[in-house]
Amino acid sequence: MVAVTQLELFLPYTHSLKEKRSIVKSIISQLRNKYNVSVAETDFQEQWQRTLIEVAAVANEYSFLQKERDTVVRFVENFSEVEIIRTETEYYD
Numbered sequence: 001m002v003a004v005t006q007l008e009l010f011l012p013y014t015h016s017l018k019e020k021r022s023i024v025k026s027i028i029s030q031l032r033n034k035y036n037v038s039v040a041e042t043d044f045q046e047q048w049q050r051t052l053i054e055v056a057a058v059a060n061e062y063s064f065l066q067k068e069r070d071t072v073v074r075f076v077e078n079f080s081e082v083e084i085i086r087t088e089t090e091y092y093d
Contacts, residue, residue: 005056007054
């Protein structure tokens with residue numbers, strides 16, 4: 001099974017693309033290193049207060065993917081520089 005979670009984020013305190021990219025790169029890097037997931041920024045690359053990152057995980061159990069998704073969302077919620085606007089997860093067999 002595969003789970004793909006979209007996290008639309010608002011970065012209220014950024015004032016430039018350079019500042020935004022630094023924060024987004026940090027989040028992506030930490031997610032990759034801390035969890036066994038693939039992560040990419042997939043939309044809003046040229047907007048400095050908004051981004052969409054997608055996180056993909058593969059496992060043989062649906063319950064594991066749900067726990068992994070919840071853990072990733074909680075991890076991103078703990079970043080003081082971002083607010084989660086929306087999350088959406090799709091599961092594939």
